[in-house]
Amino acid sequence: xxxxxxxxxFWAGLKPNELAFVDGxxxxxxxxxxxxxxxxxxxxxxxxxxRGDLVCTMLPAYLDWPIVLALQILGATSFAKPxxxxxxxxxxxxxxxxxxxxxxxxxxxxxxLNEKVAEKVNDAKxxxxxxEPHNFTQPIRLSSTSGTTGESKYLRxxxxxxHPRLVTPSxxxxxxxxxxxxxxxxxxxxxxxWAHRCLLEGKTFFMSASTNESNFEYLQKYGIETVxxxxxxxxxxxxxxxxxxxxxxxxxxxxxxxxxxxxxLLSKIREKHKCAIYNSHGSAExxxxxxxxxxxxxxxxxxxxxxxxxxILDENDVEFGFDRVGYIRYKIPHASNSYLNNPEETKKxxxxxxxxxxxxxxxxxxxxxxxxxxxxxxxxxGGVKINPEQVDGLVLAETGVQDAASFALDDESGIPKLxxxxxxxxxxxxxxxxxxxxxxxxxxxxxxxxKVNSIPRNPNGKILRRELSKKFSSK
Amino acid sequence: xDISGILNFFASLKPDALALVDDSSEITFSQLDTNVRxxxxxxxxxxxxTSSLVCTMLPSTLDWQxxxxxxxxxxxxFSKPVGSRLxxxxxxxxxxxxxxxxxxxxxxxxxxxxNFEKAVNxxxxxxxxPGFASPDFPARYFFTSGTSGAAKYLVxxxxxxLAKIKHQGSSELVGDRDGLNLWQFGSTQSYRVALRSLNExxxxxxxxxxxxxxxxxxxxxxxxxxxxxxxxxxxxxDSLIQTGTKVPRVRNVIMGGSAPxxxxxxxxxxxxxxxxxxxxxxTELGFVSMHEIVEGKTLGGIISPxxxxxxxxxxxxxxxxxxxxxxxxxxxxxxxxxxxxEAATNEYFQDDFFYPGDLGFLDQLGHLHxxxxxxxxxxxxxxxxxxxxxxxxxxxxxxVLDAAAFPMIDNKGVIRLALAYVKDSVFIKEDLQARYxxxxxxxxxxxFVEVEEIPRNENGKIPRANxxxxxxxxxxxxx
Numbered sequence: 010x011x012x013x014x015x016x017x018x019f020w021a022g023l024k025p026n027e028l029a030f031v032d033g034x035x036x037x038x039x040x041x042x043x044x045x046x047x048x049x050x051x052x053x054x055x056x057x058x059x060r061g062d063l064v065c066t067m068l069p070a071y072l073d074w075p076i077v078l079a080l081q082i083l084g085a086t087s088f089a090k091p092x093x094x095x096x097x098x099x100x101x102x103x104x105x106x107x108x109x110x111x112x113x114x115x116x117x118x119x120x121x122l123n124e125k126v127a128e129k130v131n132d133a134k135x136x137x138x139x140x141e142p143h144n145f146t147q148p149i150r151l152s153s154t155s156g157t158t159g160e161s162k163y164l165r166x167x168x169x170x171x172h173p174r175l176v177t178p179s180x181x182x183x184x185x186x187x188x189x190x191x192x193x194x195x196x197x198x199x200x201x202x203w204a205h206r207c208l209l210e211g212k213t214f215f216m217s218a219s220t221n222e223s224n225f226e227y228l229q230k231y232g233i234e235t236v237x238x239x240x241x242x243x244x245x246x247x248x249x250x251x252x253x254x255x256x257x258x259x260x261x262x263x264x265x266x267x268x269x270x271x272x273x274l275l276s277k278i279r280e281k282h283k284c285a286i287y288n289s290h291g292s293a294e295x296x297x298x299x300x301x302x303x304x305x306x307x308x309x310x311x312x313x314x315x316x317x318x319x320x321i322l323d324e325n326d327v328e329f330g331f332d333r334v335g336y337i338r339y340k341i342p343h344a345s346n347s348y349l350n351n352p353e354e355t356k357k358x359x360x361x362x363x364x365x366x367x368x369x370x371x372x373x374x375x376x377x378x379x380x381x382x383x384x385x386x387x388x389x390x391g392g393v394k395i396n397p398e399q400v401d402g403l404v405l406a407e408t409g410v411q412d413a414a415s416f417a418l419d420d421e422s423g424i425p426k427l428x429x430x431x432x433x434x435x436x437x438x439x440x441x442x443x444x445x446x447x448x449x450x451x452x453x454x455x456x457x458x459x460k461v462n463s464i465p466r467n468p469n470g471k472i473l474r475r476e477l478s479k480k481f482s483s484k
Numbered sequence: 485x486d487i488s489g490i491l492n493f494f495a496s497l498k499p500d501a502l503a504l505v506d507d508s509s510e511i512t513f514s515q516l517d518t519n520v521r522x523x524x525x526x527x528x529x530x531x532x533x534t535s536s537l538v539c540t541m542l543p544s545t546l547d548w549q550x551x552x553x554x555x556x557x558x559x560x561x562f563s564k565p566v567g568s569r570l571x572x573x574x575x576x577x578x579x580x581x582x583x584x585x586x587x588x589x590x591x592x593x594x595x596x597x598x599n600f601e602k603a604v605n606x607x608x609x610x611x612x613x614p615g616f617a618s619p620d621f622p623a624r625y626f627f628t629s630g631t632s633g634a635a636k637y638l639v640x641x642x643x644x645x646l647a648k649i650k651h652q653g654s655s656e657l658v659g660d661r662d663g664l665n666l667w668q669f670g671s672t673q674s675y676r677v678a679l680r681s682l683n684e685x686x687x688x689x690x691x692x693x694x695x696x697x698x699x700x701x702x703x704x705x706x707x708x709x710x711x712x713x714x715x716x717x718x719x720x721x722d723s724l725i726q727t728g729t730k731v732p733r734v735r736n737v738i739m740g741g742s743a744p745x746x747x748x749x750x751x752x753x754x755x756x757x758x759x760x761x762x763x764x765x766x767t768e769l770g771f772v773s774m775h776e777i778v779e780g781k782t783l784g785g786i787i788s789p790x791x792x793x794x795x796x797x798x799x800x801x802x803x804x805x806x807x808x809x810x811x812x813x814x815x816x817x818x819x820x821x822x823x824x825x826e827a828a829t830n831e832y833f834q835d836d837f838f839y840p841g842d843l844g845f846l847d848q849l850g851h852l853h854x855x856x857x858x859x860x861x862x863x864x865x866x867x868x869x870x871x872x873x874x875x876x877x878x879x880x881x882x883x884v885l886d887a888a889a890f891p892m893i894d895n896k897g898v899i900r901l902a903l904a905y906v907k908d909s910v911f912i913k914e915d916l917q918a919r920y921x922x923x924x925x926x927x928x929x930x931x932f933v934e935v936e937e938i939p940r941n942e943n944g945k946i947p948r949a950n951x952x953x954x955x956x957x958x959x960x961x962x963x
Contacts, residue, residue: 010816015789022786022851023774024658176650183497183685186706187661211657232660300497312496315489377496 010172012143013081013208017043020211028213030204031231032071032195033223039211042075050079050136052129056120058104060084061147065102067092067111070195070216072122074204076106081149081168082138088151088163089196091468099350100151100163145169151349152198154293163349164198164293173343175206177316179297180289184262185234190227191216192238192246194468198293199266220245225255234260237289239267239470244274250281257284264289265303267469269380273405273412275303290380294364295344299378310377317341320363321372334371336384338363369396386474388417388425395427395453397474403450404429409437414464416474418457418481426456430477433460457481487682488556488613491517494685502687505705506545507697513685516549521609523553528610530594532578534558534617537625539576541566541585542596544669544690548678550580550596555623556613562625562637563670569925571635573824574625616642625823626672628767629868637823638672638768647817649680651790654763654771656680659709659736664689664701666712666720672767673711673740694719699729710734711763713741713865714748718898721751734758738774740765741866743854747897749777764854766840768832769818773852784851790815793852795845800835808845808855812837860948862891864899869927871948878903881919883911888938890951892931900930904938904955 017039020029025040037045053076058064062085066073073089080087088100096102096113105111105119120126145168152164181189181203193200195216207214215233217224220242227233238246243265250256257263261284265274269288278286285304290311291297298319299311313319320328321335329335340363347355358365370380382398400415412432417425431437439458446455459481465473494503495517504511511519532538536559540547547563554561562574570576570587579585580594594600616623623642627635640648653673655663661684667674669690681688689707691698698720701707710720717739724731737752740763744752752760763774764785772793773785787793793813795803803809814837821829832839841861844854861868874889886906891899905916913932920929939954940946947954 011789019786019789022849024776027658178684183494187684187686210652212661302497312493315486315493 010143010145010169012138012145013078013168014047014138016208017046017078020208024211027211028231029208030071030074031213031215031227032069032074033217033219033227035071037071037075042078044135045130046075046078046082047135048130048133049075050082050138051133052126053079053085053106053120054083054136055133058083058085062086062104063088063100063102063151064104064106065090065096065100066196067094067105067107068122069108070200070218072108073195074214077150077201078208079136082136084139084144084147086148086151086165088153089194089201090153091194091196097161099161099348100153143168145172150201152201152293153196154198162351162354164345165349166345170343171202171205174202174296175209177296177343179291179314180266180287180300181235181237181264183300184264184285184287185260186232187235188213188231188233189215189235189237189264190224190233192220192224192236192242193267194218197468202296220249222249222253222255225250225253228261235262235264237264237266239468240265240270240274241466241470243270244277247278247281257282259283259285261285262287266290268471270303271405272402275306279304279306290378292364292366293345294358294366295339295341298339298341301377309375310373310379313376313378314341318363319372319378321370326360329371331374332371334369334381336365337368337370337378337380338365340364388427397472400427400429400450400455401472403446404431407442407445409433409435409442412464414472414474414477415455416477416481418478427453428457428459428477428481429455430459430461430464430481432463486615487552488615490682491520491552491556494682498685501685503682504545504548505687505689505701506543507691507693507701509545511545511549516552518609519549519604520552520556521613522604522607523550524557524610524613526604526607527553527559527594528557529607532557532559534614534621536560536578537562537574537576538578538580539564539570539574541568541579541581541583543582544674544692546582546596547669548688551675552682553610556610556615558614558616558621560622560625562627563675564627565668565670565926567925573635574627574637619643624675626675626767627670628672634828634870634873636825636828638819639823640819644817645679648676648770649683651770653677654740654761654765654774655709655711655738657763657771657774658738658759658761660706661686662689662706663709663711664691664705664707666691666710666716668692672770676770694723696723696727698723699727699731702731702734703729706733708734709736709738711738711740713867714739714744715865715898717744717752718748718896721755722896724755731756736761738763742863742899744777745893745897745899747893747895749897751896753779764852766838768838768840769813769815772813775851782853784847784849784853787850787852793846794837803845805846805848805850808843810839810858811842811844811852811854812839814838856949862889862901862948864891864901864927867927869901871946874901874903874924874927874929877919877923878905878916881911881916883907883909884916886938888946888948888951889929890946890948892952892956894930901927902931902933902952903929904933904935904951906935906938 020039021043026038028036029039029042030037064080064085064087066089077087105114110119148165149168150166153161204214263284264287266289288301288303290299298317299313301308301311317339319339323335346359367384368380369382369384372378382396386397388395397415401413404413415429418428465476494513499514500512502510503513503516538554538559538561540550540563578592579588582596619642621642622639623645624640625637665674665677678688691701735758737758738761743762760777765772771788772791773787775783775785791813795809797809820833841858843856860871871889875887878884878887884905888904892902894900
C-alpha cells in the first residue's frame with residue numbers, strides 16, 4: 010500500500026504536464042494536483058483540521074478532489090454531500106468545507122472557499138506528510154448510499170479496505186480504451202473510487218456535472234469513447250444530442266448504471282445512435298457485480314463477473330434453482346459488511362458475508378442474472394403481489410406515455426390500491442389507455458391515474474415511489 | 485485467479501471485440517474462449533494435468549492460447565522463444581512447440597502444425613476447468629538471464645499471478661490503455677501485460693516481426709504507446725524507414741531492458757513525434773523506475789512508490805546522495821529466491837533486498853541514475869550475457885589462441901556483441917561462426933574481428949567497455 014502523497018509525487022515526477030483530472034472545463038495536471046493538494050493540506054491544517062476529524066465537503070468536483078486528497082494526507086475522514094442536502098445523525102461532521110455557509114451547520118466550523126482562502130492556498134508552503142509507515146487502517150472516507158426508502162446510510166472505508174477495490178477493474182474499464190466520461194455525482198461511491206483508481210494508475214479522470222452540449226466537445230477533445238451515467242443522466246445527454254444534432258457512432262459506448270434503463274430509453278438510444286449500450290450493475294456496498302450488452306433488443310441477461318457470487322433465495326434464505334424469481338444476495342471479496350452507526354439496517358442488508366441488495370430476480374441455466382424489481386417495493390394487494398417495475402414496463406409501452414411510475418396508494422381503510430403517475434404528451438387518451446391495460450394486465454386494477462410533470466427519482470435514477478404515495482394519499 | 489471465468493465473462497460480454505492481435509492474426513474474445521477450451525481438452529486427453537510441467541516454444545498468439553489452456557487445466561508452465569535450447573535448470577515433462585527440439589524426446593513433444601490445429605478444431609470444449617490446485621501451486625516459471633547472464637528461473641504461485649496483474653508495468657504508466665508490446669511473450673513484462681489485458685477485457689497487441697507487418701499493425705489499430713528494448717525499438721524504426729511509414733498516432737515510446745544510446749534516441753526523434761521514456765526494472769521484481777528522455781537534460785529515473793531502493797557500498801552501508809554504489813531494491817511482495825539455485829539466490833537475494841548487479845547513484849531529487857554493472861555482464865537490450873561464456877566458445881575452437889567478447893555500438897546506436905580473436909595457422913573462420921550458431925541460440929555476434937593481441941590491463945583484465953574504441957577507433961560502427 011502506498012500513501013496518496015507518494016502516488017502524487019510519482020506521477021508529478023514522471024509526467025507532470027499530463028492531465029490528472031478533468032471536470033467539465035477545468036483541467037488539472039499531475040504536477041498541479043500534487044502541489045495544490047499539499048498546499049491545501051497546509052491551510053486545512055492551519056485552520057485546525059486534525060487526524061480523525063470527520064469533514065463534510067459540499068463542492069464542485071474540481072475543488073473537491075484536491076481537498077479530499079489533502080484530508081486523506083492529514084488523516085481526516087471525508088464525505089461529500091450535494092449543496093442542498095441536510096445532515097443526519099448517522100454522520101455528524103466536525104467540519105464543513107463548502108462554497109457557502111449551510112443553515113444547519115455551525116459557522117465557526119465551516120470553511121467557506123472564497124477568494125481569500127484561495128489566495129492563502131496559493132501562497133502556502135507544501136505540507137510535509139508524516140514519515141512512512143503510514144497508517145492505512147484509519148477511516149478516510151464515508152460514502153452515503155440511499156435506497157428507495159430515501160434514508161441515508163453510510164459506508165466507511167480505510168485506505169486498506171478501499172485498495173482492493175481500486176485494483177479490481179470493473180464496468181467501464183472493460184470497454185474501449187478504458188477512458189470514460191463520468192456523469193455521476195462526484196460524491197457517489199463509484200465516482201470517488203474511480204477517481205482514486207485513475208490516480209493509482211496515472212490515468213485522467215474525466216467527469217462532467219452537466220449534460221449540456223460541451224460533453225460532446227469533451228468526447229472529441231480527449232478521445233473518450235465511453236460515457237457512464239444513470240438512466241436520467243444518459244437520457245438528458247441524449248436530449249442534448251438531439252437538440253444539437255449529435256449522434257454517437259459505433260465507436261462509442263454508453264454505460265448505464267445506478268438502475269436498469271427502461272425499454273423506452275433503450276429504444277430511444279437505438280433509434281438515433283449507433284453506439285453500443287451497456288448496463289452495469291452493482292452497489293455502493295459491494296462495487297461491480299454484473300454487466301450486459303443492451304445494444305440490440307432481447308438481452309439474455311446480466312453476465313455475472315467471476316469475482317461475484319450471486320444467489321437467488323426464498324424468504325427463508327433457501328437458494329432457488331434456475332428461472333425462479335426470488336431475493337437476490339451477492340458477495341465479492343472486499344465488500345463492505347456494515348452501515349456506519351446503523352445496526353438495524355446492517356442486520357437487514359448484511360448476512361453470512363452476503364449483501365442483500367433488495368432486488369428481486371432470477372438466474373438462468375447459462376449463469377445470467379435477470380433483475381425483475383425491488384423486494385421492498387413489492388406491493389401486496391391482499392395476497393396478490395405486484396412488482397411495480399413490471400407495471401411500469403407495461404404502462405410505458407402505451408401510446409402517449411413519456412414516463413411512468415406505479416405505486417401503492419392506501420384508501421381510507423388503509424388497503425393498498427395500485428396507482429400510476431404519468432408524464433404524457435398530446436397523443437395520450439385515457440380511455441384507450443385504461444382499456445388496453447385492462448387487457449394486458451389482469452392481476453390488479455389500476456385504480457388511479459395522476460398526470461405529473463416529472464417522475465421523482467433519486468440521484469441514481471431510482472424512482473421514489475414512497476414520495477408519490479405520500480404526495481397523492483393526501484389528495 | 486479464475487482464468488476460465490474471466491474468459492467466459494468477456495466471451496459473453498463482448499464476444500466480437502478483439503482479445504489478441506499480432507502480425508498475422510486477430511482473435512476475438514469469443515474465439516479465444518473457444519480455442520483455449522478446445523486446446524485444453526485436447527491436452528487433457530493427452531494426459532496433461534495439474535501434475536505436468538509444460539514448456540511452450542510458440543509464436544506469441546499461439547503461445548498465449550496454449551498457456552491459458554495450461555492455466556485452466558491447472559498445469560505448471562513456462563515459455564521460451566521458438567528454437568531455444570532447454571537447459572538443465574528446468575526440465576519440463578512436455579514440450580509444445582512448432583518444431584522438434586534436439587534437447588527433448590520426440591514422444592513427449594506436441595508439434596503445433598496444421599494437424600494440431602485440425603485436431604483442436606475437431607475437439608469439444610473442455611467441460612469443467614480444474615484450474616490451479618491451490619494458491620501456492622507453482623503456476624508459472626519465468627526465465628531470466630539477469631544479474632549473471634546464466635539461466636535462472638523464478639517461480640510464481642497461482643496466488644501471486646493475481647497479485648502480479650494488480651501492479652502496472654512500465655508499458656502502462658504513460659499513454660492510454662492500448663499499447664503495443666514488442667517484448668517476447670515468454671518474458672514477465674509481456675506475460676503480465678497479456679494477463680492484465682485479459683483481466684480488463686482489453687486487446688493485447690504484440691508483434692514478433694520487424695518487417696512490413698509491424699507498420700501495418702501500427703496503422704490499423706489505435707496504438708498510442710509502444711514498449712520494447714532499445715534493440716526492438718531500433719528494429720521497429722528500421723521497418724518504418726523501409727516501408728516509408730509514418731506513425732503520427734503513436735505518442736509514447738518506452739524502452740526498457742537497457743538504456744538507449746544517444747544515437748538511438750536521435751533516430752527515434754527523426755522518425756517519430758513521440759515522447760521517449762526509459763524504464764528500469766527486472767524480471768525478478770518488475771518495474772522500478774522510469775523517466776522521460778528530454779533533449780539537453782540528464783534526468784534520473786522516478787522511482788516507483790512501491791519500491792524501496794538503496795545505494796550501498798560493499799559492506800551494505802547506505803551511501804549518501806550523489807555517490808555511486810551498488811543498487812539494491814525491495815518491494816512488499818517480492819520473490820526471495822531463484823528456482824533450484826541456492827548459489828544464485830544467496831548471491832542476489834540478501835537481507836530482504838534484490839541485488840540486480842547494477843551500479844548507480846541517487847541525485848538530489850532522489851532520482852536514480854544507472855552507471856554500470858557490478859560485474860562484467862554485458863547488457864544487450866535486456867539480454868544479459870557473461871563475456872566469459874562467449875569467449876569460452878571461441879577458446880574451444882581449434883585455431884583460436886585468445887578471445888574477447890565486448891559490446892560495440894553500431895551505426896544505428898544499437899549495442900551489439902562483437903568478438904575479437906587471435907588466430908593461428910589452423911584457424912577457419914567459418915568453423916568459429918558455425919560453432920556460435922550451434923552453441924549460442926538467441927544471441928547473435930554482429931562482428932568477428934581478427935586482432936594481433938587482446939588488450940589487457942595491469943591486472944590482466946580485458947577493458948571491455950573501451951575495447952570497441954581501442955580496436956575500431958571512436959565513432960559508431962556498422963558490420
